[in-house]
Amino acid sequence: MGVFHDWAAFRDHAPDPKCYVITEPLTSQGRLPPIHKAPYLSIGIWDKPNKKTLYINTGSNIRGSAKPNQAMFWVGQKNFRVRVYGSDAWIADPEREEEVIRALHSVSQAQLDYQYDGVKTKTLLFSAIGFSAAWDIAKTVCDKKGENKN
Numbered sequence: 001m002g003v004f005h006d007w008a009a010f011r012d013h014a015p016d017p018k019c020y021v022i023t024e025p026l027t028s029q030g031r032l033p034p035i036h037k038a039p040y041l042s043i044g045i046w047d048k049p050n051k052k053t054l055y056i057n058t059g060s061n062i063r064g065s066a067k068p069n070q071a072m073f074w075v076g077q078k079n080f081r082v083r084v085y086g087s088d089a090w091i092a093d094p095e096r097e098e099e100v101i102r103a104l105h106s107v108s109q110a111q112l113d114y115q116y117d118g119v120k121t122k123t124l125l126f127s128a129i130g131f132s133a134a135w136d137i138a139k140t141v142c143d144k145k146g147e148n149k150n
Contacts, residue, residue, distance in 0.1 A: 001019070001134075001137050001138060001141055002134070002137060003130075003134075004130035004131075004133035004134040004137070005127070005129045005130025005133070006023050006024075006026075006126075006127035006128075006129050006130045006131075007021050007022065007023045007127075007129075007130040007131050007133070007134035007135075008021065008022055008023070008134060009021050009134040009135070009137045009138040009141075010022065010138075011138075011141060011142075018044045018045055018142075019044070019045045019138040019139070019141055019142040020042050020043060020044040020045065020138065021042065021043050021131065021134040021135050021138050022040055022041070022042040023040065023041050023042075023126055023127065023130075023131070024038065024039070024040050024041075024126075025039055025040075025041070025124040025125055025126050026109070026125045026126060026127050027123075027124075027125045038057075039056075039057055039124055040057050041054075041055075041056050041057075041110075041112075041124075041126050042054075042055045042056075042057075043055070043097075043101065043135070045138055045139060045142050053090070053094075053097070054090065054091050054097050054100055054101075055088070055089070055090060056073070056082065056088075056089040056090070056112055056124075057088060057089070071083075071084050071089060071112060071113065071114045071115070072112070072113050073091065073100070073110065073111070073112050074110060074111045074112075074113065075100055075103035075104055075107055075110040075128075076103055076106065076107040076110075078099070078100075078103050080092070080093070080096055080099075080100055081093065082112065084114070089112070101135065104128050104131045104132075104135075105131065105132045105135070107128045108127065108128055108129055109125060109126065109127055109128055110125075110126045110128055111123055111124060111125045111126065112124040112126070
């Protein structure tokens with residue numbers, strides 16, 4: 001669907017049709033276990049009414065004793081608790097995903113902070129520039145296809 005500054009909008013047809021927006025981090029600071037793949041932040045619009053999924057791939061395979069004690073996603077002054085499983089992370093309270101999306105429309109950056117053993121050890125900084133345009137086109141395309149009525 002297009003690239004909008006630091007964000008891109010895509011339509012995925014199979015196996016579970018959805019539209020989504022995606023971005024890479026601007027910077028990564030601190031240490032985590034070895035990187036297994038490039039980190040990214042994605043928000044999907046699924047073919048079920050009112051279904052969205054904010055997903056963060058940390059790029060690290062966090063397993064075993066290196067599981068984070070805590071992770072927080074900051075959008076402006078708002079923070080959102082994050083659940084991390086391996087390299088996958090989601091907003092802990094799915095009911096707050098709409099709040100995250102609204103907040104991303106009004107900020108220039110967002111960041112994900114990890115803590116291990118009570119010490120902040122990793123930050124992924126994401127640009128929010130272009131998010132609004134990418135999100136709006138993804139929603140419009142999915143709505144026109146009759147896949148998302150929210």
